[in-house]
Amino acid sequence: MASPFYTSEHEAFREVMRRFVAKEIEPYAHQWDEAGEFPRELYVKASEIGLLGLGFPEEYGGIAADQFMKIVASQELARAGAGGVSSSLMSHTIGSPPIARAARPEVKARALPEVLAGKKISALAITEPSGGSDVANLRTRARREGDHYIVSGEKTFITSGMRADYLTVAVRTGGEGPSGVSLLLIEGDTPGLSRTKLKKMGWWASDTATLHFDECRVPVENLIGEEGQGFKIIMQNFNSERMGMAASCTAYARVCLDEAIAYAKERKTFGKPIAQHQVIRHKIVDMAQKVAASQAMLEMLAWRLGQGESPVAEICMMKNQATQTMAHCASEAVQIFGGAGFMRGVKVERIYREVKVNAIGGGTEEIMKDLASRQMGL
Known part of the structure; x- marks a missing residue:
């Protein structure tokens, strides 16, 4: 379009x-x-x-x-x-x-x-076993000892966690709540850092891990921003992450649409391509409608960001719009493929397995609705 x-x-x-x-x-x-x-x-x-x-x-x-x-x-x-x-x-x-x-x-x-340059891998480490979206209450501790921070705690569900050379890690340097959160850059070869690979429903090619910090010594100069200002930096990061996820999810939905159209034109039942059956045509139109709406919303939001606006509520709704569109289109594409869609190796099967990580990562759909409602003054 x-x-x-x-x-x-x-x-x-x-x-x-x-x-x-x-x-x-x-x-x-x-x-x-x-x-x-x-x-x-x-x-x-x-x-x-x-x-x-x-x-x-x-x-x-x-x-x-x-x-x-x-x-x-x-x-x-x-x-x-x-x-x-x-x-x-x-x-x-x-x-x-x-x-x-x-x-x-x-x-x-x-x-x-x-x-x-692609020589080193960078990852973000915020989520902990005790929670993800509740950043203000994270538990990983960093206590100051001279010219080092001593870091202890765990992070989990970390994308690129097994191979990352640089980890941007949210830690607690102060008291409770958001004002006690800071960000540290921790190098992958730091003594006391160990990693456990995680098996997942989808994103199999991604090295996702739990990170264990056991009295890791991190130079004070690796503090990102001021001490106690990490929460604000993390929140700024989320808007960009959510726009990126929304763009990807909308595109995955379009891939499902394109694959479904191609398959429906080729696959025949009862003597004709299944694309000629009304029920299949209607499924495809519903998919196309949702993809077009999501893409239009995404591009308008991108334009507004380029104008200097910060439409937080709309970004939250955009992420949900995109993940729900992806979920619908992935499900319908697999249904159109029938048994072939249940087999590993086709795009629609991979995308179907990857729906939930997008609806959860970067802020769950429920958190997005709650944040949007508060931005709307509710």
Whole structure:
């Protein structure tokens, strides 16, 4: 569908992304999903086409990018129907913005160029076994001892957690509540840090982990922002993460729609393609309607962000709109595929398994509704 928001520069990058995904990801998506990981070399290849640097400062190897360039990147990656690859390949988009925004200059200079070049992996570590969305009550402790913080606690469900070289970790440096939360950059080879790989319903190619911090010594200069200001930085990070997830989920829904249309034209029952049965045509129209509505809402929100607005309530609703659209389209696509949709190796089956992680990660649908309602003054 034509959109007034994309320039020739956006479309040129879309073509670069489409060729990259078709050559470097799509042929291996099923293989990597079954293996539970993808080659680290993919990070370097992604850096070479400018993907990893989008939106980061140019002085560290980044590339200036507006909201629509980020949408192009997210939605072209989704064409492979391999959320596990996309989530870990792009984990720096939630792990590194706090570094770029608030870390000391020497820390930025050390970490960001390596991450944006694809040589090191960056991850964000906030969720704990005791809870995820309730950031203000996290329990991982960091006590000051001279020129180090001593970190003890656990984080879980951490994307890129097994391989990350740089971990942006939310810790409690002060008292209870949000004012006691800080952010630390913890390097992956820090003594006392151990990792446990997690098996998941979906995103199999993503190395998701529980992290254990046992009296880890972290230099004070690795503090991101001021002590006690971590909660604010985390909240700023969430808006960007949720827009990225919304763009991806809308695109996964479109993949399901496209795959369902292609299958319905080919598969025959009772002497004719199933696309000629009214019940199938109606399913496809419902899918197309939801995808179009989600894409329109996404692009309008991206435009508003570009105008300097901060529409928090609408971003929360956008994430829910996109995850619910993805859920509907994935379910209907599998239904249209019938038995073939239940078999591993097809895009719609992978996407169906990845619905729930999107409805939970980055803020659950329930949390999104509650936050939106409060932003609306209710």
